Amino acid sequence: MSETEFPGWHGTTIIGVKKGGKVVVAGDGQVSLGQTVIKGTARKVRRLSPGGHEVVAGFAGSTADAFTLLERLEAKLEATPGQLSRAAVELAKDWRTDKYLQKLEAMLIVTDGDVLLVITGAGDVLEPEHNIAAIGSGGNFALAAARGLYETETDAEPIARKAMAIAADICVYTNGNLTVESISG
Template sequence: MAREEFPGWHGTTIIGVRKGGEVVVAGDGQVSLGQTVIKGTARKVRRLSPGGYDVVAGFAGSTADAFALLERLEAKLEATPGQLQRASVELAKDWRTDKYLQKLEAMLIVTDGTELFVITGAGDVLEPEHGIAAIGSGGNYALAAARGMIDSDRDAEAVAREAMAIASDICVYTNGNLTVERISKEQ
């Protein structure tokens, strides 16, 4: 079956919210193939600890591709300990120029508790406005919901959880089975 004819792996929603000295990354658990839910409990948010330096990463897109990117990010973090921005830029450069990596279909949200970035295959390392990043099929719904709540008295986790609940009510490729990781620089 040609790639363009294959129904494709669809959806996910990942959100990163920075507020009150911490960052929370939350992701849903749904994996879909076309119009069929294949799995409802996938873990798309992971904690990486290269050399004792904690980073939380969430991914949207192909799982195998995302794992390949996470492995490369870990290697970059080991080479540049404590420098998430530099490691992210190096990964994005490789992703854009390496013939193997160019074929990978995924996006990442990464944070060390201070910095929050979206890394794309187009070579982008984006620091989101308002301390909120969201990716995946339900990303825009979660982003809008979180933006509406960010100035409330809710903490980062409450904002992320409620934004994900709203996204899962709207996006058919997103469910309410969340993986949530919290990280702060004070760890």
């Protein structure tokens, strides 16, 4: 089906900011179908606790695909307790090589408070420079804003909140209904 026949799902913004011994992951609540807002209060940032080890994850992309990836990530974390980087690499390997998973259209930002990672369907597990990661349609706007705020703010949460507000003002697929989760390292 072409884009003109069915507009498809589009957009979100997720940001992760690491500063002062804390990592904050924030996401907007807008779900769009083409040019129509379907829902404004979706929860795209979640706290996971596999094996008693806290992890915060935010997702951009298809919701069903993201939930599939979060379930797979939880299973990897249960198999490698307290080793987020290893679990992320194992998930990315599966995502890259499994024919079913290859079709999933989503990206994840994950953190255990020590490490901040972006996991992509291309098999990438990236630890971003400058302690900031952002994904989704408004991700570049939020990333630029957070980088500009990083030196003037002392805490990760105001950076994430202000960056998300700036992204929501610029990106039509991002709104100001935030879900914010923080975790300490």
